[in-house]
Amino acid sequence: MKTVFEKTSGLKDTPTHYCPGCTHGIIHRLVAEVLEEMDILEDTVGVASVGCSVLSYDYFNCDMTQAAHGRAPAVATGIKRVLPDRFVFTYQGDGDLASIGIGEAIHAAARGENITIIFVNNAIYGMTGGQMAPTTLIGQKTATSPDGRNAALQGMPIKVAELMATLDGAAHIERVSAHDVPNIIKAKKAIRKAFETQKAGLGFSLIEVLSSCPTNWGLSPTESLEWIKENMLPIFPLGVYKNSSVGGKA
Amino acid sequence: MGTSARITILTGHYGSGKTELAINLAINARKNGEKVAVCDLDIVNPYFRSRDASALFREHSIKLVAPPERLATADLPIIPAEILAVVKDEESRVIIDAGGDKEGAAVLGQFFHEWKDGSLEVLFVLNASRPYVSTLDGALYTVRQIEKASRLTVTGIINNTNLGASTTIKDIQKGQDLSIMLSHKLGKPVKYTFLESSLRIEGSNLEMMSNKMMTMDRYLKLPWE
Amino acid sequence: MGKLLMKGNEVIAEAAVHAGCKYFFGYPITPQSELVAYMARRLPEAGGLFLQAESEIAAINMVYGAAGTGVRVMTSSSSPGFSLKQEGISYLAGAELPALIVNIARGGPGLGNIQPAQSDYFQVTKGGGHGDYNIPVLAPATLQEIIDLIREAFEIADRYRTPVILLGDGMLGQMMEAVEFPEKPAVKETHKEWTTTGTRGDGAPRVITSLDLNAESLEQRNEHLQRKFASIRQNEARFETLYCEDADYFVVAYGTVARIAVNAVKKARKDGVKAGLIRPITLWPFPLQPFIDTRDRAKGYLAVEMSAGQMVDDVRLSVNGRAAVSFFGRTGGVVPTQEEIYEQLIITAGGGDVNENGI
Numbered sequence: 109m110k111t112v113f114e115k116t117s118g119l120k121d122t123p124t125h126y127c128p129g130c131t132h133g134i135i136h137r138l139v140a141e142v143l144e145e146m147d148i149l150e151d152t153v154g155v156a157s158v159g160c161s162v163l164s165y166d167y168f169n170c171d172m173t174q175a176a177h178g179r180a181p182a183v184a185t186g187i188k189r190v191l192p193d194r195f196v197f198t199y200q201g202d203g204d205l206a207s208i209g210i211g212e213a214i215h216a217a218a219r220g221e222n223i224t225i226i227f228v229n230n231a232i233y234g235m236t237g238g239q240m241a242p243t244t245l246i247g248q249k250t251a252t253s254p255d256g257r258n259a260a261l262q263g264m265p266i267k268v269a270e271l272m273a274t275l276d277g278a279a280h281i282e283r284v285s286a287h288d289v290p291n292i293i294k295a296k297k298a299i300r301k302a303f304e305t306q307k308a309g310l311g312f313s314l315i316e317v318l319s320s321c322p323t324n325w326g327l328s329p330t331e332s333l334e335w336i337k338e339n340m341l342p343i344f345p346l347g348v349y350k351n352s353s354v355g356g357k358a
Numbered sequence: 359m360g361t362s363a364r365i366t367i368l369t370g371h372y373g374s375g376k377t378e379l380a381i382n383l384a385i386n387a388r389k390n391g392e393k394v395a396v397c398d399l400d401i402v403n404p405y406f407r408s409r410d411a412s413a414l415f416r417e418h419s420i421k422l423v424a425p426p427e428r429l430a431t432a433d434l435p436i437i438p439a440e441i442l443a444v445v446k447d448e449e450s451r452v453i454i455d456a457g458g459d460k461e462g463a464a465v466l467g468q469f470f471h472e473w474k475d476g477s478l479e480v481l482f483v484l485n486a487s488r489p490y491v492s493t494l495d496g497a498l499y500t501v502r503q504i505e506k507a508s509r510l511t512v513t514g515i516i517n518n519t520n521l522g523a524s525t526t527i528k529d530i531q532k533g534q535d536l537s538i539m540l541s542h543k544l545g546k547p548v549k550y551t552f553l554e555s556s557l558r559i560e561g562s563n564l565e566m567m568s569n570k571m572m573t574m575d576r577y578l579k580l581p582w583e
Numbered sequence: 584m585g586k587l588l589m590k591g592n593e594v595i596a597e598a599a600v601h602a603g604c605k606y607f608f609g610y611p612i613t614p615q616s617e618l619v620a621y622m623a624r625r626l627p628e629a630g631g632l633f634l635q636a637e638s639e640i641a642a643i644n645m646v647y648g649a650a651g652t653g654v655r656v657m658t659s660s661s662s663p664g665f666s667l668k669q670e671g672i673s674y675l676a677g678a679e680l681p682a683l684i685v686n687i688a689r690g691g692p693g694l695g696n697i698q699p700a701q702s703d704y705f706q707v708t709k710g711g712g713h714g715d716y717n718i719p720v721l722a723p724a725t726l727q728e729i730i731d732l733i734r735e736a737f738e739i740a741d742r743y744r745t746p747v748i749l750l751g752d753g754m755l756g757q758m759m760e761a762v763e764f765p766e767k768p769a770v771k772e773t774h775k776e777w778t779t780t781g782t783r784g785d786g787a788p789r790v791i792t793s794l795d796l797n798a799e800s801l802e803q804r805n806e807h808l809q810r811k812f813a814s815i816r817q818n819e820a821r822f823e824t825l826y827c828e829d830a831d832y833f834v835v836a837y838g839t840v841a842r843i844a845v846n847a848v849k850k851a852r853k854d855g856v857k858a859g860l861i862r863p864i865t866l867w868p869f870p871l872q873p874f875i876d877t878r879d880r881a882k883g884y885l886a887v888e889m890s891a892g893q894m895v896d897d898v899r900l901s902v903n904g905r906a907a908v909s910f911f912g913r914t915g916g917v918v919p920t921q922e923e924i925y926e927q928l929i930i931t932a933g934g935g936d937v938n939e940n941g942i
Contacts, residue, residue, distance in 0.1 A: 120788075149782075150781055150782045150783045150784060151781045151783065152781055153651075153652075153779050153780065153781055155648070156792070162794060163794075165790045165792060166790075168788075169788055170781070170782065170788050171779035171780065171781055171782055171788050171789050171790075172779065172788065172789075172790045172791070172792075173647075173648065173651045173779050173790070173791040173792070174678070174790070174791065174792035174793065174794055175644065175647070175648075175674075176644060176647075176670055176671060176674050179640065179641070179644035179647075179671070182636065182640075182641040182642075182644035182645050182647075182648065183644050183645070183647050183648035183651075184648060185634070185641075185645050185648060186606075186608065186644065186645035186646060186647060186648025186649035186650070186651075186652075186656070187648040187649065187651065187652055187779070188648075189606065189632055189634060189645070189649065190606060190632075190648075190649045190652045190654050190656075191652055191780055191781070194780065194781045195781075211637060211638065211640075211641070212637070212640075212641050212644070215636075215637035215641065372590075372617075373588065373589075373590050373759055403757070404613045404614045404697045404753070404757065405614065405698075405753065405754070405757040405758075406757060406758075431696060431697060431698060431916070432697075433613045433696075433697045461620075485588060487586065487587055487588040487761070488587065488588055488589070489587055489589060489593065489597070490624075492587070520588065521586050521587075521588050521761035522588055522759060522760055522761050523761070524586060524761040525761075529586075580754070580758055580842075581754075581839075581842075581843045581918050581919075581920060581921070582839075582842040582843045582845065582846055582921065
């Protein structure tokens with residue numbers, strides 16, 4: 109029988125802990141496929157962060173280091189500076205990267221660290237039980253914004269891709285989404301581009317992936333994907349915010 | 359001191375002994391009846407600066423231009439405005455204790471217009487037992503860096519080579535040799551060789567080594583000394 | 584390379600280079616900034632890498648990343664900055680990564696000042712960050728001793744897979760002394776099979792983590808750590824004694840304060856008081872042996888610190904109630920004088936204890 113689909117060697121056999129309808133699993137797979145297709149799994153060190161993806165080291169089939177909350181870009185810097193010929197990536201959520209770790213992320217970008225950040229934005233703290241994140245939308249109800257995020261009280265959501273693109277050290281910054289198949293295909297291309305950017309030694313790359321959280325949003329998987337489209341896309345427009353000159357279309 | 363310059367600026371690699379020399383030069387000048395001011399411009403070192411000898415300066419009626427006492431140990435790069443008054447006072451000998459290396463010397467750059475017409479000597483204090491200035495290349499590089507940062511030209515060298523309490527005649531000789539080589543490179547004289555007075559150094563040829571041998575007392579001591 | 588006159592901070596840096604440390608991630612803070620500046624100049628010469636991080640927090644996490652690749656790596660700071668590193672140090676301890684962290688302590692709490700202090704003793708010896716862990720702490724008293732202890736620090740770090748702290752005060756960092764480096768740096772590198780450097784045909788992927796979700800499993804992990812700490816306690820305690828063979832009264836002091844105390848002890852001896860000095864070189868593990876050797880005949884111990892009384896707790900635990908323990912300390916950057924220590928020693932010898940409450 110002809111095999112039309114199989115598990116990527118970029119992932120271990122361990123079943124993931126992600127909830128049904130959560131797009132973390134898809135994003136993991138995209139990263140893993142890119143590592144496999146580029147044949148760099150054995151040359152890669154990934155950095156797991158703190159958040160729902162804290163156990164990503166159980167899933168990625170490459171050397172992994174687990175970092176303190178928000179510090180993954182600093183840990184990745186330490187690894188990359190010792191091993192400049194290895195591929196180093198971090199996998200971080202919005203609480204980890206955009207809240208507690210915004211400083212480390214900005215400075216890694218400013219230094220032009222030749223690393224890749226996979227930034228998963230689902231507009232909420234998943235791990236700790238649905239609290240407000242820096243990317244929570246105005247009006248969005250969370251455990252810590254029970255009446256909906258109020259700009260006067262809790263400020264405005266942070267647009268990470270736009271922010272990072274202002275830094276001269278950033279080589280490739282792109283926002284993609286995992287809410288439907290065409291966008292997932294685009295997301296994979298963006299992730300590939302980020303690793304190609306790193307391979308070419310061009311500097312910092314960050315791919316922001318809009319992601320779902322059915323459990324904390326209180327929506328079914330399909331409703332969640334629809335919610336990304338309806339609510340997140342207008343606030344977090346998709347696109348290339350900084351384009352590295354590495355070959356291939358973004 | 360036999361110097362004709364009214365203003366003496368002490369520069370050098372940090373840890374070369376500028377502060378101790380500033381204290382000694384000031385006390386010597388006072389002993390000659392001169393009106394003396396010491397300006398502590400060391401924004402590099404947090405400890406062991408001229409300001410730490412403020413009681414000593416008071417005792418010798420030497421004016422100390424340094425940050426006010428309440429800020430003397432602040433982690434702030436304070437340059438007292440009073441330095442301008444002292445520099446312009448034609449009656450006063452002025453000894454300027456700059457911080458080490460180009461970082462310390464950069465502070466001098468802001469006074470470029472104040473002393474470009476004055477009677478000025480810029481002395482490079484050399485301790486050849488310090489890392490990075492123990493070779494001719496290293497010492498020369500340090501001088502050039504200091505000159506660039508301070509917008510001044512070094513006019514003379516002070517050999518203050520020592521290893522603290524473990525100083526031997528060989529160390530001083532080594533410093534003297536390096537000073538002379540540096541002197542040839544720069545086309546500037548070795549003004550003095552200093553020897554700490556408490557050191558009991560064997561060797562009667564010290565005098566022969568340099569006719570500009572001076573002894574100095576060490577004032578900034580560690581609590582167990 | 585012969586003798587050089589160097590600043591304490593420079594000696595720490597150069598000694599680390601001699602010990603095979605090629606990576607330094609730091610952030611400036613007085614009074615240890617010369618260390619950072621020296622490394623910025625020195626490491627590129629030595630084929631290594633210096634990187635100024637955006638904060639102490641980032642610096643310690645860069646160390647964590649680099650340590651995971653198996654190289655010798657370090658960072659340094661002073662008290663307020665050291666506090667910021669505690670999270671990272673706890674992770675290093677939990678993930679069992681070797682690294683050297685230098686604390687050139689200054690007056691506190693809070694921003695305090697930039698004068699010398701020993702008031703970070705609790706922080707460095709009792710864990711400091713969250714969780715059950717200890718970290719070997721080395722406390723040199725002379726600049727020459729720094730050279731030996733830095734080498735040992737890296738060896739201990741590799742041998743036990745643990746971060747190691749070198750604790751000095753601002754005076755040690757700023758003072759100058761003649762030092763001599765060994766001609767040929769003898770670097771004992773340990774083979775590390777646990778590193779994450781990319782598998783490169785070297786078997787299954789490896790993971791560095793301190794996370795363990797299962798209670799029993801994390802307990803086992805903690806028991807493993809405790810066995811390691813017990814082994815460090817047994818093998819790595821270091822100390823020096825002076826005049827202790829026949830002494831009645833013992834001054835206990837570490838680092839620069841021990842050097843001041845030596846003179847007080849000598850003066851007391853001249854005045855007929857049989858005084859001795861115990862100088863812990865490792866603060867954790869705190870050396871028990873010199874107290875076991877002396878506590879049944881001692882007439883008293885006097886702990887002297889540049890703190891409000893921290894090491895004195897370990898002295899009391901070591902003496903275990905078998906002799907009186909008194910304390911003398913100065914804080915806020917005030918350095919105790921030889922005369923003050925002498926006076927306290929005489930009071931101790933006279934049976935008085937003016938500092939019963941450690942104040």
